[in-house]
Amino acid sequence: MIKHIPILLIAIPLLAAFMLPIIGRIGIKVRDLVVLMVLLTVNFLLFYIIPEVALNGKVMYYVVGAVDPSALHPESLGFPIRIVLKIDGFSLFMGIISAVVALSAFLYSQSYIKNDERKSYYQILLMLMLVGMLGLELTNDLFNFFVFMEVLSISCAALVAYNTEERHPPYAGYKYMLISAIATSFLLLGIGFCYAQYGSFNMDYIHSKMQHNLIDKMAMIFMIIPLAMKAGAIPMHMWVPDTYSEAPAPVTAMLVTASQASLYALFRFSFSLYGNPVSSVSINYNTLGWIIITLGVLSMFIGVTMALVQHDVKRLMAFHAVSQTGYMLLGVGVGIAVYAAADGGSSFNAYGKVAMTGGIFHIMNHAFYKGLLFLTSGVIVRRFGTRNLDKMIGLAHRDTFTAVAFIIGAMAIAGIPPFNGFASKILIYESVYKFSPLLSVIAMFVSVLTLASFVKVFYSAFLGPRRDDLIVDKSPLPFGMKAGMGILCVLVVLLGLFPDVVIETLVKPAVSALVTIR
Amino acid sequence: MGNYFLYVTVVLLIFIGVTALLYKKNLIKIVIALNIVESGLNLFFLTLAYRPGGTAPIFTLAPGLEELKMVLPTPQALILTNIVIGFATSALMLTLAIMTYRNNKTLDIQKLRGVEDHD
């Protein structure tokens, strides 16, 4: 059965989502239980294959519909003809992030979303969002990637517009859908160019045949720029604050992970599809690396400066999401810039690999602490009935749990030692300092600004005298919301206390899956 | 241009669509523009698959095997998928546009721009 795990990861949530309209009629409890079981199963399966994929370094292939699902192509044929799923270290790493965040978002929304008939649609969409993320992370086929990208973006757009009776969410959903539709259209154009060149959609096959001629480079531009747009890097970041701030809190936590999935695809395409530093006709890695570094630094800096002036708690956090994306781009960009350096890989081994490790580890940390912060922002907004920071005061008297969760998240995002943000940021600072000291200083400076802006939020929302008259929703914090935040809190603390374990088990295999060629 | 006129049509369709996407202000007009871009993409894939003088990749009622020349089947299958996806996307976007209109009484992007400045 273990050889079927790649398809089961996608097919089980799909089956449950398809059956949910029928199951929902049996009873609400049954429906919730089914969704919970499915999410737990997905998590279990992902953790179950950690030893095999991450520790032993084995790559799992699954050919959908073939006589032998582990044989890549028919005998006596040099290329795959069916859709191939592939789990390597990086896919597994991203899959675990998506599944864990989905589980905690589900637990949180059990209490957060009102329990009416729309909720079963909400659960369907949440589950299909997970399917979209897992699909695009596990697939090794370009067109299949496109299809799952559509699944992901449509479910995100619909969930962003969940509060249809308020003024702004439908327009935010429209904006998100428009951005995604443009991005996927150009992605498909790039895929078409690849197909015209090589007659196949399989990434590994195209990579082995890659000629790096003009059309390939154009196809790369058409595929990378839309993905950067969907990841929310700086010149194309306009949609991020609008959508993140209008969506319900658990959906925003998922949206962060969805953006990370686009970032995953960006790295995957630039390494596993185009990366071949040994070949002399390859793309200029130094230039590509510097482009990504520039994007990253700009994202970091502009994101945090925009965040400082915000008075809307969710918009503030959304700008921080842009800013934190910059760290990942910076880390991986440094890795790319020295990837094909002329010194035979010594500088790559010296600090490039560490920078990539930091950048990729930051993806996981960011997904967890940013998800946690958005979940706490849901509590804050619900308590005060407004998103304006100036109208909030003294929540810590009432919600100690939320206050503690917020402190953990805020300290993690600012890179304060015992939490996970520090673990990845220190890797980035160290290695980037060897590459270019100025960049490292900028990164630290941005961290300080981040801390400042979160101190502002903490001061205005949680500290101060107890004012019960300002609080709209006085009900005690339900168990589901506590559980959702609790899982992420524990993970943030654990990742901060034992970063070595995670780096050795998950992050190093992810990096080595990207840079196998060298 | 000679042989390239179908490709040129593709590029012009995409050009028209993207121009409208960038400069049109009406939410429904934007959806039309998006559909035009998608039509261009569909035409692009089918053009890639075309073989002059060939037949459709269906053996029922095909001529004999000797002179059989078929167009490529995979792009057609993909375009089937893409057409349905395009329809689904535009249905969702139109629904969201309807909801936007109900809540804001306008479909103009520039009037909706003030939407995000609120507390």
Next chain:
Amino acid sequence: MITSAIFIILSVVVLVTALLSLYFRDLLAAVVSYSVMSLVLTVIFFQLDAPDVAIAEAAIGAALTICIFVIAIRLTRRREE
């Protein structure tokens, strides 16, 4: 040669209708023009030996898309401001 001529004529029609559908300020006229474009594209697809795609485009592009567009216009407003 004949096929080339057909393709050129149909392509020109497609481009003109696409332009028209973006030019009209009356959204209903724009949608109808888009429907004509879809219909002509159907013919091009058929000429490109893709009957499967042609059927799908005729049913979805030229009929159902127009239907939801018209409903959306009825629910909002007809003129582009």
Next chain:
Amino acid sequence: MKVGSIGSFLSLFLIVGFLFVGISRLHPVGEPLGNRDVFKDRNSLVTDTSNVDTMDDYFLRNGQRETGSNNIVASVVFDYRAFDTLGEATVLFLVVSSISMLLYTALKQKKMVLELKDPETGFPKNMTRIVSNGAYLMYPMILAFGVYLVAHGHISPGGGFQGGAVMASGTALLLVSSYITNHIKNTYKIFSFYESLGLTIFIGLGFAGIGVSFLFNFLADFSPLFLGRIINLGPNPGFLNSAGILPILSLAIGIEVFFGLSIILVSLFHLSRKEENTLQKY
């Protein structure tokens, strides 16, 4: 504002420039990759991969034997790349769910009485007798054509999507000619049940083949009596009971597409009807 317009102009310029450069370097129209003579010596029954150097040539050459379907496009859609089709069906299901979710409150706000039939004549309002009768007469024919397309998907042009879409256009015809049912809630429930059913059949067949692999065509050479008829290779008239699970998958997709598109149309149309009624009242 200024920066935005300059940026958009620049990006437009870049896109078009790139595209023109790209098409000038692509292979000419009508000369795709692959071998023109894929059908030479084709009647050998062993898997023959000589002379095949692209994916498409493999499909053209071996598709008919491996899946038993005359229509190679259908064999690509429902066998070789059936996982994509599953994803596409998911997209449709997703949009149906999202539209139901988004319009839920709007459709539920006020009780609405649909007075569709004129009490005197017994015919729908707003439409002349010719239109409504004509639509009523045409609906079965459209359905029959759609079912034909679905059932013959593996033999002639057509298949689940096309057939489902044609049937759904019949629903659209009924809606615009005012034959909308009064019991919208029941209609909705039935439609969504059948949509889920179609999808469940699809993915259930996928799971049924998991002894070998997901979505494996396990019926293709299972029994000649049941969907496993061995067809002559090359041009042939085709048989309905060939091609294994392909016709069943096509049927499942047909059901899903028909009911899914119908739900989209019915809920949007219902909303517009409701708005009109409210407008007339005030």
